[in-house]
Amino acid sequence: MSYLIKGARIVDGEPADILIRDGKVAEVGAGLSAAGAAVVDADGLVALPGLLDLHTHLREPGREDAETVETGSRAAALGGYTAVCAMANTDPTADTAGVVEQVHRLGQQAGLVEVQPIGAVSIGLKGEQLAELGAMATSAAKVRIFSDDGHCVSDPRLMRRALEYVKAFDGVIAQHAEEPRLTIGAQMHEGRESARLGLTGWPAVAEEAIIARDALLAGHVGSRLHICHVSTAGSVEILRWAKARLRASGVTGRITSEVTPHHLLLTDAQVGCGSDAHPGSYDPVFKVNPPLRTGEDTAALRDALADGVIDVVATDHAPHTVEDKECEWGYARPGMLGLQTALSIVVETMLERIGWDGVADRMSRVPARIAGLSDHGRDPAPGAPANLALVDPAARWTVDSTALASRSQNTPYAGMELPAAVVATFLAGEATVLDGKAVR
Numbered sequence: 001m002s003y004l005i006k007g008a009r010i011v012d013g014e015p016a017d018i019l020i021r022d023g024k025v026a027e028v029g030a031g032l033s034a035a036g037a038a039v040v041d042a043d044g045l046v047a048l049p050g051l052l053d054l055h056t057h058l059r060e061p062g063r064e065d066a067e068t069v070e071t072g073s074r075a076a077a078l079g080g081y082t083a084v085c086a087m088a089n090t091d092p093t094a095d096t097a098g099v100v101e102q103v104h105r106l107g108q109q110a111g112l113v114e115v116q117p118i119g120a121v122s123i124g125l126k127g128e129q130l131a132e133l134g135a136m137a138t139s140a141a142k143v144r145i146f147s148d149d150g151h152c153v154s155d156p157r158l159m160r161r162a163l164e165y166v167k168a169f170d171g172v173i174a175q176h177a178e179e180p181r182l183t184i185g186a187q188m189h190e191g192r193e194s195a196r197l198g199l200t201g202w203p204a205v206a207e208e209a210i211i212a213r214d215a216l217l218a219g220h221v222g223s224r225l226h227i228c229h230v231s232t233a234g235s236v237e238i239l240r241w242a243k244a245r246l247r248a249s250g251v252t253g254r255i256t257s258e259v260t261p262h263h264l265l266l267t268d269a270q271v272g273c274g275s276d277a278h279p280g281s282y283d284p285v286f287k288v289n290p291p292l293r294t295g296e297d298t299a300a301l302r303d304a305l306a307d308g309v310i311d312v313v314a315t316d317h318a319p320h321t322v323e324d325k326e327c328e329w330g331y332a333r334p335g336m337l338g339l340q341t342a343l344s345i346v347v348e349t350m351l352e353r354i355g356w357d358g359v360a361d362r363m364s365r366v367p368a369r370i371a372g373l374s375d376h377g378r379d380p381a382p383g384a385p386a387n388l389a390l391v392d393p394a395a396r397w398t399v400d401s402t403a404l405a406s407r408s409q410n411t412p413y414a415g416m417e418l419p420a421a422v423v424a425t426f427l428a429g430e431a432t433v434l435d436g437k438a439v440r
């Protein structure tokens with residue numbers, strides 16, 4: 001199918017028409033016409049390179065009651081994404097070529113976004129023995145990012161070996177930075193709120209100590225390290241130092257990091273006071289790992305995302321069933337939905353400072369570079385693969401947890417009015433979303 005997108009503003013640029021044909025952008029310019037192409041009126045809309053999420057939990061195989069590759073892919077497409085990296089903490093764990101190939105194949109069958117599996121660092125995420133990183137890298141899934149996310153690779157010797165191993169094929173180790181000995185029984189951020197609510201605290205230092213250690217290790221080995229869901233002001237300071245140190249020796253891009261939308265917007269105060277849709281306290285919809293931090297932390301994270309110390313936004317989309325989430329705080333699983341709200345939260349918290357060009361960098365171009373997915377993160381230009389999102393910057397919408405495409409409903413934003421809506425998404429030249437609705 002061919003599409004003629006009429007009058008979209010290209011990122012921060014001027015309005016233009018975009019002709020999509022044979023999976024690619026054929027032409028960009030004023031007053032284009034094309035016989036037989038479906039015309040998409042994009043007056044007032046912003047065209048972005050399709051978003052890419054470095055951190056998505058799709059739950060398949062094993063927890064198809066919470067999410068499947070297909071339902072998660074649909075949520076992603078509705079959120080403006082054309083690619084997601086699927087975390088390895090499935091059941092069975094994505095620690096072999098067989099499992100990553102299965103996830104990859106399910107992604108292709110769903111056909112709504114490119115699903116790039118992340119491989120586990122250690123067998124069964126146990127942090128003991130290295131998984132078959134090489135076999136996953138050379139499999140049909142071509143894994144480049146490895147992570148035990150949900151768990152920290154806490155043994156420094158194993159972390160060193162993993163960093164050394166992936167160097168051969170320019171792989172990346174994505175670390176969930178949490179010193180486990182410091183977070184035993186932890187329920188929320190350790191601070192005034194945890195003391196007031198009587199919940200065991202998750203101290204900032206448990207994250208910061210691992211980031212400092214791994215920055216040193218990655219520097220020593222000369223490998224690529226990515227830090228998942230950075231959540232504290234102290235972590236930002238350590239990353240600033242680590243990046244400056246590498247830059248001084250002429251190296252860039254070897255240490256990268258991400259922040260989630262929820263750590264940009266929400267704080268630990270939510271645990272005690274809830275929100276309009278989730279009034280009262282101890283609502284596990286606000287339970288997440290790493291936990292929501294303080295207002296000083298969110299401010300530091302926004303500054304870091306603006307000035308480049310934090311490279312990208314990644315969702316940590318973590319669907320959980322009602323049984324796993326709507327229970328006592330202590331029993332609830334950590335995690336929040338993110339794919340369908342991420343762009344709106346970034347617009348809410350960051351657009352004034354970074355503009356649409358900055359949004360495109362942090363949600364598409366730079367994540368694509370980190371993941372090595374060269375068909376993504378490319379602005380609409382003749383010859384580029386047609387992976388695009390059209391966004392209405394003037395729209396406002398209210399989040400309805402029952403109307404999201406995910407199989408789960410654990411969004412902390414229910415009832416909130418958010419800015420900016422995804423109107424259309426194109427994957428390899430085919431519409432996955434039109435008029436704000438999934439095509440399939």
Ligand code: DOR
Nearest residue numbers: 149150288289318334335
């Ligand atoms: O909140 C979280 N949920 N943090 C993680 O690290 C794992 C994730 C999950 O898998 O549910």
Ligand code: ZN
Nearest residue numbers: 149150176228
């Ligand atoms: Zn994690």
